[in-house]
Amino acid sequence: MTVPAHTPEWEVYFCDINDRPACVSVDLAFESLAPIPEQHRAFELVVALQQPDADGFPADEAEWEQLEAIEEALVEELQNSLQAAFVGKLLHDGKRSFYFYSGQEALPEAIATNVMQQFPAYTFASNNLLDADWGLYLDFLFPEPADMQSIKNSRILRMMEEQGDEHHIPRSVLHFVSFATEADRTAFRSESGKVGYTLVQEGKNQNESEVPYSIVIAKVQPVTEEDIHTTTLGLWQLAEEFNGVYGGWQAQVVKEND
Numbered sequence: 659m660t661v662p663a664h665t666p667e668w669e670v671y672f673c674d675i676n677d678r679p680a681c682v683s684v685d686l687a688f689e690s691l692a693p694i695p696e697q698h699r700a701f702e703l704v705v706a707l708q709q710p711d712a713d714g715f716p717a718d719e720a721e722w723e724q725l726e727a728i729e730e731a732l733v734e735e736l737q738n739s740l741q742a743a744f745v746g747k748l749l750h751d752g753k754r755s756f757y758f759y760s761g762q763e764a765l766p767e768a769i770a771t772n773v774m775q776q777f778p779a780y781t782f783a784s785n786n787l788l789d790a791d792w793g794l795y796l797d798f799l800f801p802e803p804a805d806m807q808s809i810k811n812s813r814i815l816r817m818m819e820e821q822g823d824e825h826h827i828p829r830s831v832l833h834f835v836s837f838a839t840e841a842d843r844t845a846f847r848s849e850s851g852k853v854g855y856t857l858v859q860e861g862k863n864q865n866e867s868e869v870p871y872s873i874v875i876a877k878v879q880p881v882t883e884e885d886i887h888t889t890t891l892g893l894w895q896l897a898e899e900f901n902g903v904y905g906g907w908q909a910q911v912v913k914e915n916d
Contacts, residue, residue, distance in 0.1 A: 662691050669812075671805045679713045680750035684799045686809075688745050693792035697743055697759040700789040701766035703732065705774075705782045710752035724777065725754050731773045732756055739769055746799040757799060759792065804894055810906065811886045818881070823911040825882045831889070832858060832876050834905035835897045836869035842900040843871045849896060850875050869903050881909055 667687040673680050705728060711717040716725065729747070733756075736742040742760040749755075760766055767784045774782050787794075801809060815825065833855070837843040847857060855875040863870050879885055886907070894904040 662694060664688065664691060669801075669809045671801050671808055673802075673805060675750050678751045679715075680748060681715065682746065682748055682799060682801070684746040684795075684801065685744070686800075688743065688792075688795060689800065692795055693790060694743065694759065695790070696761050698788065698790040699760055699763060699766075700785075700787050700792075700794045701736075701742070701758045701760060701770075702785040702787075702794075703756045703770045703774075703782060704784070705754045705756075705780050707752045707754065708779060714751040714753075715749055724780075728754075728773070728777055728780070729756065731776060732770060735769050735773050736760070736766060740765060742766065745795045748799070757794060759789070759795070804891060807890050807894060807904065807906070808887050811890055812883065814907075815881065815883055815886065818909075818911050821911045822913050823881070824914050825885075826880050827912045827914070828878050828880050829909055829912045830876050830878050831881060831886075831907055831909045832874055833890075833893055833907045835873050835875070835893065835902050836863055836866055836905055837871045837873070837897075837900060837902040838869050839901070840871050842902060843873050846897060846900040846902055847873060847875070849900075850893070853892075 664687045666685050668683060668685050670681060670683045673682065705725070707714075707716055707721060709717045709721055716722045733744050736758055737744065740760045740762055742758040744756070744758050746757045747755060748757075758766060763786055767786055770782075770784055774780065819825070835846065837846065843860065851857070855877050858874040858876050860874075861872045863872050877889075879889065890904065890907060897904045
């Protein structure tokens with residue numbers, strides 16, 4: 659049994675779980691493959707941090723390095739021995755959790771226990787459950803639409819940075835939104851105008867039967883990660899109020915000497 663061929667597509671996003679901050683790392687490439695019938699069991703290894711900070715994350719670089727060492731050893735053993743699919747990991751409330759899928763019930767726990775003997779300072783627990791629908795991956799680890807937008811934001815910002823962009827310099831940022839009705843679009847245009855957005859263009863999407871009425875709005879602003887995440891989340895929520903779908907943003911690369 660082998661994992662279907664795929665090119666890993668790891669991304670990181672932050673969210674809250676039970677009112678505590680969480681950092682989720684997930685291989686998005688498995689979305690198109692899940693569920694994999696032969697790998698119907700999910701395995702979770704939960705490792706307790708030794709020195710978590712106030713947010714429940716590692717407090718120093720040494721612990722980050724130890725967690726990376728645990729991950730490398732665990733992934734190597736489970737993949738080599740069981741061809742297990744490493745789909746994600748979670749950092750939350752003083753614990754690091756690793757998630758795999760395989761067709762085995764008892765072996766993943768035995769292998770993980772053997773790996774953790776190399777790290778005697780760490781306590782751990784494990785779970786192995788039947789998950790033929792891959793619900794743990796698709797419903798828990800996989801990002802919600804708003805979190806996916808944050809991931810897309812980070813990708814765009816990385817590409818802009820590679821081209822020499824200075825994110826702190828304000829420039830016109832275009833935002834694309836689509837609606838089911840003209841009335842919803844008009845209401846959104848009015849509300850977005852109250853918070854500083856200007857109309858660039860309205861049109862109709864010929865290939866979008868559910869949300870055919872499009873609008874492009876703009877605002878001059880920096881494109882730092884914090885600015886863009888705050889902006890897109892706000893527009894996402896505003897679009898939802900009027901049955902709209904936020905479609906992303908676009909901006910020119912700006913350099914210091916432009």
